[in-house]
Amino acid sequence: xxxxxxxxxxxxxxxxxxxxxxxxxxxxxxxxxxxxxxxxxxxxxxxxxxxxxxxxxxxxxxxxxxxxxxxxxxxxxxxxxxxxxxxxxxxxxxxxxxxxxxxxxxxxxxxxxxxxxxxxxxxxxxxxxxxxxxxxxxxxxxxxxxxxxxxxxxxxxxxxxxxxxxxxxxxxxxxxxxxxxxxxxxxxxxxxxxxxxxxxxxxxxxxxxxxxxxxxxxxxxxxxxxxxxxxxxxxxxxxxxxxxxxxxxxxxxxxxxxxxxxxxxxxxxxxxxxxxxxxxxxxxxxxxxxxxxxxxxxxxxxxxxxxxxxxxxxxxxxxxxxxxxxxxxxxxxxxxxxxxxxxxxxxxxxxxxxxx
Amino acid sequence: xxxxxxxxxxxxxxxxxxxxxxxxxxxxxxxxxxxxxxxxxxxxxxxxxxxxxxxxxxxxxxxxxxxxxxxxxxxxxxxxxxxxxxxxxxxxxxxxxxxxxxxxxxxxxxxxxxxxxxxxxxxxxxxxxxxxxxxxxxxxxxxxxxxxxxxxxxxxxxxxxxxxxxxxxxxxxxxxxxxxxxxxxxxxxxxxxxxxxxxxxxxxxxxxxxxxxxxxxxxxxxxxxxxxxxxxxxxxxxxxxxxxxxxxxxxxxxxxxxxxxxxxxxxxxxxxxxxxxxxxxxxxxxxx
Numbered sequence: 001x002x003x004x005x006x007x008x009x010x011x012x013x014x015x016x017x018x019x020x021x022x023x024x025x026x027x028x029x030x031x032x033x034x035x036x037x038x039x040x041x042x043x044x045x046x047x048x049x050x051x052x053x054x055x056x057x058x059x060x061x062x063x064x065x066x067x068x069x070x071x072x073x074x075x076x077x078x079x080x081x082x083x084x085x086x087x088x089x090x091x092x093x094x095x096x097x098x099x100x101x102x103x104x105x106x107x108x109x110x111x112x113x114x115x116x117x118x119x120x121x122x123x124x125x126x127x128x129x130x131x132x133x134x135x136x137x138x139x140x141x142x143x144x145x146x147x148x149x150x151x152x153x154x155x156x157x158x159x160x161x162x163x164x165x166x167x168x169x170x171x172x173x174x175x176x177x178x179x180x181x182x183x184x185x186x187x188x189x190x191x192x193x194x195x196x197x198x199x200x201x202x203x204x205x206x207x208x209x210x211x212x213x214x215x216x217x218x219x220x221x222x223x224x225x226x227x228x229x230x231x232x233x234x235x236x237x238x239x240x241x242x243x244x245x246x247x248x249x250x251x252x253x254x255x256x257x258x259x260x261x262x263x264x265x266x267x268x269x270x271x272x273x274x275x276x277x278x279x280x281x282x283x284x285x286x287x288x289x290x291x292x293x294x295x296x297x298x299x300x301x302x303x304x305x306x307x308x309x310x311x312x313x314x315x316x317x318x319x320x321x322x323x324x325x326x327x328x329x330x331x332x333x334x335x336x337x338x339x340x341x342x343x344x345x346x347x348x349x350x351x352x353x354x355x356x
Numbered sequence: 357x358x359x360x361x362x363x364x365x366x367x368x369x370x371x372x373x374x375x376x377x378x379x380x381x382x383x384x385x386x387x388x389x390x391x392x393x394x395x396x397x398x399x400x401x402x403x404x405x406x407x408x409x410x411x412x413x414x415x416x417x418x419x420x421x422x423x424x425x426x427x428x429x430x431x432x433x434x435x436x437x438x439x440x441x442x443x444x445x446x447x448x449x450x451x452x453x454x455x456x457x458x459x460x461x462x463x464x465x466x467x468x469x470x471x472x473x474x475x476x477x478x479x480x481x482x483x484x485x486x487x488x489x490x491x492x493x494x495x496x497x498x499x500x501x502x503x504x505x506x507x508x509x510x511x512x513x514x515x516x517x518x519x520x521x522x523x524x525x526x527x528x529x530x531x532x533x534x535x536x537x538x539x540x541x542x543x544x545x546x547x548x549x550x551x552x553x554x555x556x557x558x559x560x561x562x563x564x565x566x567x568x569x570x571x572x573x574x575x576x577x578x579x580x581x582x583x584x585x586x587x588x589x590x591x592x593x594x595x596x597x598x599x600x601x602x603x604x605x606x607x608x609x610x611x612x613x614x615x616x617x618x619x620x621x622x623x624x625x626x627x628x629x630x631x632x633x634x635x636x637x638x639x640x641x642x643x644x
Contacts, residue, residue, distance in 0.1 A: 014465070195608075199402055
């Protein structure tokens with residue numbers, strides 16, 4: 001009798017589990033999987049938002065428009081009379097053909113992304129959508145630099161807060177403040193501090209330190225744009241990094257350090273031999289979370305740089321709302337999906353983030 | 357150098373580091389408060405001043421005008437209301453259905469459990485921007501207005517997070533509680549409702565708070581879905597698109613006042629619940 005009763009109990013439990021999971025699954029299907037399928041499908045059409053026209057199947061046209069790239073050599077300009085290469089009269093640099101003459105125009109126009117020189121030959125890197133390619137580049141730079149800085153700063157803060165001192169609890173509470181500030185709000189705060197004249201505190205400080213004349217346009221000049229956005233992101237998310245790493249540090253038993261001290265290991269040695277290997281799991285989790293988060297950065301870019309420079313996500317938003325190009329926006333979404341997916345897989349391989 | 361002076365120096369250095377960290381974390385916020393207390397003329401002073409000062413006499417003269425302006429700003433007030441509705445509803449729904457799922461995954465045995473766990477975990481990292489256009493199509497297709505649309509779409513991040521964190525809490529509750537309840541003749545569901553749920557109340561509060569902050573923070577969906585329905589704008593959108601009443605410069609004094617107004621309650625809440633929040637954040641990440 002007894003085993004049979006157990007089986008029915010097990011079956012009951014199983015049925016209950018499925019019933020309890022059902023609402024969550026239904027919602028996740030509706031809110032994630034169905035739109036995901038829809039996005040993949042729409043990315044192969046020329047659907048326009050809020051248009052009565054029936055969308056048509058366009059195959060990979062959206063993708064080739066977004067990702068079309070080419071590299072072509074720029075022939076040097078030659079003086080027709082003397083047969084010599086022409087040089088810039090001011091700098092003495094050789095002159096080359098204009099990219100617009102060289103880059104293909106059919107089936108789609110290529111525009112210059114950048115130029116570079118290898119072995120004395122001049123090349124132009126062209127793309128059918130240089131804005132998107134640049135958005136990918138910028139997002140990758142943004143991600144790598146800001147996650148790197150956050151990890152270093154976060155680890156430093158975590159180590160400080162982990163040591164025993166008066167006011168440690170208060171310090172841990174204070175750490176949460178930037179994390180709790182709405183991202184848009186922090187972008188606005190920094191936007192004001194980075195104002196292009198001396199009404200902004202950054203320019204005042206820079207001028208006192210002798211950098212610039214007090215009118216650096218941090219959000220307007222292209223060389224300052226990415227560093228500015230990275231700074232805001234680092235300020236906002238370092239606390240999160242520090243908290244996760246602190247949790248990892250607190251799991252390390254104190255005896256290990258005491259034993260190391262008895263053996264005469266230096267502080268640096270202790271850090272390398274004990275701290276670093278033991279917080280690796282926490283570090284891995286924090287890195288994965290932050291990297292995947294930075295790759296989809298939107299708020300800071302959209303608020304601070306608007307249409308002057310894009311992240312992948314803000315370009316997606318711009319195509320969808322600004323241009324109402326739903327098909328193209330969907331293709332951007334798919335590209336972002338695969339880039340983020342690639343990073344996730346690479347992390348799991350590299351760091352061995354095997355769970356359980 | 358003697359041992360004691362070395363120790364003393366080390367302590368001084370340590371506190372300098374602590375001070376630098378605190379300064380770094382707090383300075384932008386201090387600057388927002390400072391700017392919010394300045395009048396238009398004071399904001400335009402060059403070089404800028406570290407406290408609100410009178411442009412000619414340089415006396416300390418703060419003003420509350422920006423705060424008055426913000427609180428009589430219909431769009432900002434509406435934004436607060438909209439954000440409150442959206443974040444509360446999204447949190448309540450995720451807790452409501454997420455607690456059941458978390459109970460099933462934390463305490464019940466069934467086939468496919470580990471793949472469910474992996475699915476939920478991967479969902480917590482789902483790139484929301486990918487499905488932006490798809491969600492927008494669905495929302496307009498269903499004829500949803502912006503506010504229900506936001507509540508619906510926020511499930512994509514609040515629900516997996518809630519389920520994931522609550523599962524880890526349920527898993528830690530001792531098995532004996534369930535077994536003794538079953539011996540007393542309670543069904544699994546009764547055990548859940550009468551015994552486990554009250555026990556996890558603190559976890560529910562923490563998770564709810566974190567989900568609420570995430571929803572309160574959300575900008576991408578809110579900006580997209582309210583683009584043709586300005587009355588439904590939430591706080592982040594209202595602050596991002598803060599209108600210049602006089603069409604020349606952005607009203608940074610008022611924006612900073614709005615910044616302070618929306619940040620103070622959240623920061624207070626976070627400081628009150630800080631222990632729990634740290635536990636919740638790290639449960640979602642480290643223990644997983």
